[in-house]
Amino acid sequence: MKHFVEAHVDRRANAEQKLHQLIGAIINSKSFGVMYEPRTRTASDTFADRRGNCLSFSTMFIAMARDVGLEVQYQEVEIPPQWTLDANTFVLNQHINVRVDLGLRGKRVVDFNMAEFRANYDMRTISDRRGLAHFYNNLGVERMQAGDRPSALAAFETAIGSGDRHYTPAWTNLGTLHLRAGDVAGAEAAYLQALRTNQGDLVAMSNLERLYQSMGDRRRAVAYHAKVIRHRNRNPYYRYELAGRAFAAQQYDKAISHLQYAIRTGKRDERFYLLLARTYLEKGDRRRAAQWIRRLPPSGRGQSKQAR
DSSP states (O other): OHHHHHHHOOTTSOHHHHHHHHHHHHHOTTTOOOEEOSOOOOHHHHHHHTEEOHHHHHHHHHHHHHHTTOEEEEEEEOOOOEEETTTTEEEOOOEEEEEEEOGGGOEEEEOSOGGGOOTTSOEEEEOHHHHHHHHHHHHHHHHHHTTOHHHHHHHHHHIIIIIOTTOHHHHHHHHHHHHHTTOHHHHHHHHHHHHHHOTTOHHHHHHHHHHHHHHTOHHHHHHHHHHHHHHHHTOHHHHHHHHHHHHHTTOHHHHHHHHHHHHHTTOOOHHHHHHHHHHHHHTTOHHHHHHHHHTOOOOOTTOTTEEO
């Protein structure tokens, strides 16, 4: 990795030049080339294999960037959850990219999954400790999926202990690992700890609801079901999903109501505006459709502040 950096980055250049030299060398298929693979790797393994997930490439890039003196940090990106309405569940994915501070030249974002990137998604810089929690949590999920419970348990415990005790996904995944092994008490304790860390964690709530249902504890199952419904209905992306269902059923007023709520939450997702404009068009209200098109927020693609 050091040899690669020496060959492609001029250490005497300014920060912006270093950034573009490093990115150019990494994405160039002749000098390096990157290939996405849903597997978490260390920086050195990612470099050796030329493949990995968003966290793998972010970790590799941060190591290289810091080696040439760039100010970089991990950044969590709040991407929309995927809802499965029929099963009353949802899939929560997480995304990581890199924030580069160029001083007076501003800040840049380096994202190795630009096809899915939107500048209007909420992003927040995190510590290396939190990045470590992401890393070991991912490893734990991968080992759990492979059926290796001891390795998964060690990874989740490391994510919590050496990483960040306030990182709730590690607690919820630890609960699922215990549940799969038949340790109901351990699962309950982990889910409850996740909620103590984050009272609005829908994954922990819905898992506790199902756990208490399986135990025959109807009182607590109903209580957590009510919490899930209440928090879920406040989520703009869930309301967007409901709006899409209503639109498909030609229930346009209901779709408009859901979309207006989603927009009022302050999430400037262009999909909310586009579907609202389409809904008004289907109702024959071209004036309002045009109004919402004019209010469409930028998607963030192609902006000068996004380093590729």
